[in-house]
Amino acid sequence: MTLTTYEQAQGKGQSALRTALLDTASGLLVDEGPGALSMRRIAAAAGCSTTVLYTLFGGKDGLVEALYIEGFARFRRRFETVHDDDPPGYLWALGRAYRDNALAERNYYGLMFEKPIPGFQPSPEALRAAGETFDYLERAVRACLDHGRIAPGDPRVIAESFWSVVHGVVSLELAGHLSDPEAVFMAAITACAPRFEPGAHPDDPKEGTCPAVS
Amino acid sequence: MTLTTYEQAQGKGQSALRTALLDTASGLLVDEGPGALSMRRIAAAAGCSTTVLYTLFGGKDGLVEALYIEGFARFRRRFETVHDDDPPGYLWALGRAYRDNALAERNYYGLMFEKPIPGFQPSPEALRAAGETFDYLERAVRACLDHGRIAPGDPRVIAESFWSVVHGVVSLELAGHLSDPEAVFMAAITACAPRFEPGAHPDDPKEGTCPAVS
DNA sequence: TATTATGAAGTAACGATGTTATGGCGGTGA
DNA sequence: TCACCGCCATAACATCGTTACTTCATAATA
Structure with missing residues (x-):
């Protein structure tokens, strides 16, 4: 049997x-x-x-919270596969990995950032664990700062603003609001690109392909 | 009675x-x-x-969709109160208005961008009406382009990337992920600021207060 | 070995939800 | 007066999260 x-x-x-x-x-x-x-x-x-x-x-909230944490763990595992010796290039690649993971695990992403379970609110510990996932971004920002490849500032704030940009594009993309998600993603990321030295990363688009960068 | x-x-x-x-x-x-x-x-x-x-x-979806549309109408009404003769300053002010409105109408914002009603998916027409709300942003971008205050590009893509940045910050702020939302908001917006001529807007922060801008 | 106790797990119930079929009620036209 | 029709309250159905009750297997003890 x-x-x-x-x-x-x-x-x-x-x-x-x-x-x-x-x-x-x-x-x-x-x-x-x-x-x-x-x-x-x-x-x-x-x-x-x-x-x-x-x-x-x-209860259901406890089970959903476990899935919530698992969703961030999947982000972390995806981040661990990203490698780039150039600090700004690494940060850039993390942004790509973020979007790739969100699109690949759409329902997990919804559970993490939309509110599809009526009563569910992540506990403070879960929220903290979620935030720690993006220590990857903060470390990448720190590396950029150490190499003088980025204007000085609070690494946490810079990392969270970078996270916000990527998350904003992905969130609107998944909601169906963007006419050309890939173009908007490139435009939004490269809008932050003046932080970095031009052409610092091989994926850096040629001039003119991204409207936000002169 | x-x-x-x-x-x-x-x-x-x-x-x-x-x-x-x-x-x-x-x-x-x-x-x-x-x-x-x-x-x-x-x-x-x-x-x-x-x-x-x-x-x-x-049914419930029809009623929620009416509220969904009303939420975007409230955004539109808020945008109509924004005035600034300087094109980049106007765009900047629209970004502020977006965040102000989202924080003031938190539950409407949730209905529009989180998915708190299990089965609900806005119809294509509702989605289009929602997107039209942000024609304000596109017009503002167009004005910047016409005045040569921004690098050339597709206005729609630029406007949607600007929307993404502001939405990303607000979304993470409302979810409780940001350590210092106001600082992250300023950092994310000013990260796009190199598009504009420096000091073009009176609210433009002094150098050094925003970590992302050198 | 026989009996008791303990803990885990299935059953079934409760209230609340979205939705719909049923029936009644008040008008209108013949 | 009677038939008809549209509007709407009632009540039912399936499903949901949750929990009290019961059952049952296993281990400890006399």
């Missing part, structure tokens, strides 16, 4: 059970969107009753 | 009835957030049954 996801993980302790149920929920989120995240649906997909979900996660 | 909102509007034709019910829903949205927007709550607050809401709006 075939064992349900729940039965397979049951013997491996509570921790494995937790991750197994989270995987089930994650699959529902990715495949069908946040609307599929009902306690009954998740329990049925895993092969158990809703009671287990409540004892392990405390 | 006192008449309910519904009874007062009933005699003035269907159009007045529609706006009266929308006002009721708008009040619930502003006062208690999108979670208060249930068909039963709205009907009870107006003093009628849910049937009327279905005949007038077709």
